[in-house]
Amino acid sequence: MRALPLLIIAGVATLLLAIASLFIGVSDVTLAGVFSGGPEGRPMQVLLISRVPRTLSLLLAGSSMAIAGLVMQIVVRNRFVEPGTVGTTESALLGFLLVTLLAPGWPIMAKMMVAALFALAGTFLFLRVIRSVPPRDVLLVPLIGIMLSGIIGAVTSFFAYRFGLLPSLLAWELGDFSGVLRGRYELLWIGLVCAVAAYWAADRFTVAGMGEDFTTNLGLNYNQTMTLGLIIVSISSAVVLVSVGIIPFLGLVVPNVISLLVGDNMRRTVPWVAVSGAAFVVACDILGRVIRYPYEIPIGVVVGVIGSVIFLYLLLRTRRSAA
Amino acid sequence: MSRRTWTRPVLVLVILSLLALVSIVCFMTLGAKGSWSFVIPFRGRKLLGLILVGYSVALSTVLFQTATNNRILTPSIMGFDSLYVLLQTSLVFFFGIGSLISLNSDLHFLLEMVVMIGFASALFSWLFVWQERSLHLLVLVGIVFGIMFRSVISFMQRLMDPNAFNVLQDSFFASFSRVDTDHLLFAYAVLAVVTIAVIRMIPVFDVLTLGRANAINLGVNYKRTITAMLIMVSVLVAVSTALVGPVTFFGLLVASLAHSLVGNSKHKYVLPAAVLLAVICLVGGQTVLERIFEFDTALSIIIEFLGGIVFIFLVLRRTAR
Numbered sequence: 307m308r309a310l311p312l313l314i315i316a317g318v319a320t321l322l323l324a325i326a327s328l329f330i331g332v333s334d335v336t337l338a339g340v341f342s343g344g345p346e347g348r349p350m351q352v353l354l355i356s357r358v359p360r361t362l363s364l365l366l367a368g369s370s371m372a373i374a375g376l377v378m379q380i381v382v383r384n385r386f387v388e389p390g391t392v393g394t395t396e397s398a399l400l401g402f403l404l405v406t407l408l409a410p411g412w413p414i415m416a417k418m419m420v421a422a423l424f425a426l427a428g429t430f431l432f433l434r435v436i437r438s439v440p441p442r443d444v445l446l447v448p449l450i451g452i453m454l455s456g457i458i459g460a461v462t463s464f465f466a467y468r469f470g471l472l473p474s475l476l477a478w479e480l481g482d483f484s485g486v487l488r489g490r491y492e493l494l495w496i497g498l499v500c501a502v503a504a505y506w507a508a509d510r511f512t513v514a515g516m517g518e519d520f521t522t523n524l525g526l527n528y529n530q531t532m533t534l535g536l537i538i539v540s541i542s543s544a545v546v547l548v549s550v551g552i553i554p555f556l557g558l559v560v561p562n563v564i565s566l567l568v569g570d571n572m573r574r575t576v577p578w579v580a581v582s583g584a585a586f587v588v589a590c591d592i593l594g595r596v597i598r599y600p601y602e603i604p605i606g607v608v609v610g611v612i613g614s615v616i617f618l619y620l621l622l623r624t625r626r627s628a629a
Numbered sequence: 630m631s632r633r634t635w636t637r638p639v640l641v642l643v644i645l646s647l648l649a650l651v652s653i654v655c656f657m658t659l660g661a662k663g664s665w666s667f668v669i670p671f672r673g674r675k676l677l678g679l680i681l682v683g684y685s686v687a688l689s690t691v692l693f694q695t696a697t698n699n700r701i702l703t704p705s706i707m708g709f710d711s712l713y714v715l716l717q718t719s720l721v722f723f724f725g726i727g728s729l730i731s732l733n734s735d736l737h738f739l740l741e742m743v744v745m746i747g748f749a750s751a752l753f754s755w756l757f758v759w760q761e762r763s764l765h766l767l768v769l770v771g772i773v774f775g776i777m778f779r780s781v782i783s784f785m786q787r788l789m790d791p792n793a794f795n796v797l798q799d800s801f802f803a804s805f806s807r808v809d810t811d812h813l814l815f816a817y818a819v820l821a822v823v824t825i826a827v828i829r830m831i832p833v834f835d836v837l838t839l840g841r842a843n844a845i846n847l848g849v850n851y852k853r854t855i856t857a858m859l860i861m862v863s864v865l866v867a868v869s870t871a872l873v874g875p876v877t878f879f880g881l882l883v884a885s886l887a888h889s890l891v892g893n894s895k896h897k898y899v900l901p902a903a904v905l906l907a908v909i910c911l912v913g914g915q916t917v918l919e920r921i922f923e924f925d926t927a928l929s930i931i932i933e934f935l936g937g938i939v940f941i942f943l944v945l946r947r948t949a950r
Contacts, residue, residue, distance in 0.1 A: 386769075438945060445765035446944065452772055453941050456877070460934035467930060554780075603787045610780030618773050621766065 313577055320365075320585040327361045327588050328353065330595055355488045363491040364483060364591050365584040367546045367553065370497030372583025373504050373576065374542035375557020380515040380572060381535040382433070384447045385565075386620075388557030389425070389543040392451035395552055396458040397428025398544045399478065403462055407469055414548065418493060422544035428458060429536050445621075481551040481606030483591055493549050500542045501580055503534075508572040511535055551606055553587065555613025560586055562620050638891045638898035645890075645905035652913035659920045677813055679915060682869045683883075683907030684820060688827065689865035690880030691887070691903050695834050695896070696858040697767075698841065700888065701943050703880040707771030709866040710875030711778035713745055722785045742819075742867045749863040750856060816868050823861050827900070830857075834896045876929060878936020883907045885939055 331352075375388035382392075389395045401424025405417045432454055439446050466475040504511070514521050514531040521528040546553065560583045561575070568578050587605065590612065594603040656679075657672050690703045704710070720741070833854055837844050845851050869876075887903035888894065914928050 435941065435945075443765065445769050449765055449769050449772070450941055450944060452769075453937050453944075457934055457937040457941075460930050460937065464930045464934070554776075598788055601787075603784065607780060607783045607787055611777070611784050614773055614777035614780055618770065618777065621770055621773060 313581065316578070316581050316585070320581055320588065323585055323588045323592070324361050324365060327364065327592055328357045330592055331357060356486075359488045359491050360483050360486045360591075361588070363486045363494050363550060364588045366491075366494040366497050367483075367550055368556065368584040368587030369580035370494070370501050370542040370583075371546050371553055371556045372560040372579045372586075373501040373557075374539045376561040376572070376575065376579050377504050377511060377535045378539050378557065379561055380511045381532055381539075382436075382447065383515055383517075384444060385562060386444065386448035386558065387451055388555070389429075389539055390552060390554055390556075391448050391455060391558060392432045393428045393454040393458050394425045394432075394540060394543050395547060396455045396462065397431075398422065398425035398540070398547050399475075399552075400424055400428075400458055400462045400465075402478065402544075402548060403465055403471065403475065406474075407465070407471070414493065418496075418544050418548045421548055422541045425540035425544050426536060428454075429540060477551075478547070479552050479606075480604050481553040481609065482604035483550055484602050484604070486550065491549055493545050497542050497545045500538045500545075501576075504538050505573075505576045507531070507534060507538075508576050512572045551604075553606060554610045555617055556583060556587065556609060559613050559616045559620075563616070638893065638895070638902075641890050641892075642898065642901055642905070645902060645909065649905045649908045649912070652909050652916060655920075656912050656916045659916060674813065676912065677817075678872055679911045680908055681813065681816055681820065682873050683911045684904050685865040685869040686876065686880045687883050687887075687903035687907040688823070688900065689862045689869070690884040691896070691900055692827070692834070692858050692865075693862045694884055695837050696855050696862070698837065700885065701881075701940070702768060702771070703878075703884065704862050704866050705875060705877050705880055706768060706775075706940075708775035708778055709749060709863070710870045710877070711775045711782070712749060713741075713867055713870040714875060715778045715782050716741060716745055716748070718782045718785050722789060739815075741871070742864060745867045746860050746863040749866075750859050816872065819864060819868060823864055826857075826861065830854075831896045831900075835894075838894050873929075877933060878940060879907070879910070879932050881943075882932065882936040882939055883910060885943065 371389070378387050378389060378392070378394075379385055398421040402417060402421040404424075405412065405420040409416075432451055435454060436447050436450055439450070463472070463475065466472045510526060510531045513524055513526055514528060514535070518528045521531065561579050564575055564578045564582055568575055587609070590608045591605045594605050594608045597603055653676065656676055657669070690705075693704045693707075694700055694702060833849055836847050836849055837854065839847070841851060844854075883903045883906040886906050887899050890906075891898045891902050893899075910932070911928075914931070918928050918931075
């Protein structure tokens with residue numbers, strides 16, 4: 307249990323980052339201002355309507371995407387997969403686009419569910435495609451996944467292009483928290499529910515990650531466990547996509563870095579992954595807000611740069627250990 | 630004409646040439662309203678642009694596949710295109726919007742190409758010649774490099790002032806309907822030089838298909854040849870990307886088709902077949918989409934879609950063997 311104090315320290319650090327995030331922005335919000343202005347004053351209103359929702363959604367989106375990546379890596383038994391690189395996110399985007407075209411009047415919750423269903427279907431498609439891949443080939447799985455994402459993405463852009471939705475598609479694709487206000491982010495709490503469910507089922511996923519025979523021998527229903535994992539992943543991806551857009555590589559980079567530092571016991575890594583995912587996203591968002599003050603750089607861009615660099619490092623590292 | 634000369638590769642080339650000719654004629658004449666004195670130069674410029682792009686993409690892909698000795702890698706999959714766009718963005722980023730205005734000078738184009746060749750050669754020689762790595766790792770690293778380049782590009786674009794950002798935004802998307810025809814003459818001159826070099830090296834390319842060890846045994850100066858090939862590939866990619874923007878799978882599509890149609894890997898057949906196929910795809914595809922379906926930028930999307938499927942198929946088939 308020596309890890310617990312460390313985890314608490316990490317949690318406190320994340321909290322401090324989040325508090326810093328509350329006071330960074332174009333509109334001037336200081337502690338003194340909040341208290342002197344009273345509950346109806348402008349600083350307090352900015353805090354309640356914009357800053358607090360934004361910070362909360364950062365924490366929620368960061369942790370749920372990181373967890374989704376972790377669950378996916380364990381279920382697919384491959385270090386280099388995450389919802390964004392196997393077609394889950396792209397399928398969710400396709401579903402969201404289609405439901406926006408066909409039923410624009412539906413409530414956002416219903417649209418999110420459609421996106422989640424598409425995400426699930428896309429993930430199953432990916433699993434079907436990689437069934438013929440020899441399990442020892444670690445790098446082929448993400449490779450095929452990325453290509454599949456590209457193909458689904460091409461279908462999505464085609465529809466968007468046909469119906470004049472390309473600009474909105476570009477806006478949905480890019481993860482951006484600048485539009486988060488009170489009443490526009492509450493869906494993300496579903497992501498938290500997913501993360502808790504992942505923690506609760508952590509041991510099952512670890513067992514399922516050992517393979518079908520092993521799982522069945524231990525008296526656990528392999529297919530049910532797999533499906534549960536993929537449902538968690540799909541719902542998290544759809545929720546984050548619909549609320550803020552795509553945050554690239556987050557689910558890939560965070561669990562991998564944590565596994566280098568903490569190890570692979572899922573019950574122990576889930577809290578770590580959740581906390582670090584949240585911290586990473588808050589830090590990147592603060593960075594995006596500060597670099598070109600008063601303008602903002604969308605978080606999708608910031609995470610894209612940092613995430614791809616870390617991914618490259620992880621890839622070039624494998625050879626030394628795998629050889 | 631004895632019957633012997635009509636071997637399969639020759640037959641394929643003849644049929645492809647006819648098809649290419651038909652698509653060119655259709656492109657130039659279908660749905661032309663107005664005086665020919667306007668239509669011919671207007672469409673002619675576009676046509677020359679499309680042929681140029683097809684030619685350079687096909688040539689660069691086949692050369693790259695010979696250099697790396699496999700049929701799955703292509704320069705664009707390895708991030709060459711994105712590297713070029715990154716270079717363009719960096720120029721604007723560091724030298725301001727003024728350099729965008731001068732983007733239209735051949736000198737500028739030449740400068741970009743030189744930098745591109747330097748970068749690309751260094752990066753890819755490091756990957757190929759001095760590091761023995763697994764193929765899948767290479768492809769994956771290439772793809773992630775491409776993603777990284779694109780993220781850095783969008784990062785830079787966000788830091789620029791909005792005007793520059795708007796001008797550059799189009800550089801992300803391949804568009805065959807808005808071919809940039811400013812450098813046509815210059816680009817054709819560059820292509821002619823590369824083509825002469827390629828024709829002179831065809832026997833060496835054929836030896837390279839026997840694999841690295843055999844090529845060295847047969848007296849090929851391996852490192853020098855590969856470096857020369859990578860330089861040519863960089864030039865060709867610079868030419869095609871400058872004209873239409875990045876296209877990921879187009880090269881893979883035509884190179885794979887060319888290999889399977891010709892049925893052997895002799896470069897004197899495969900290279901022209903790939904070029905003809907590229908011309909048919911671009912000119913014919915553009916004609917069909919513009920005149921029949923009245924789409925205009927959808928061709929790149931369709932090509933990406935088909936190419937992606939071909940890629941997955943190729944990878945899976947390779948692994949199954």
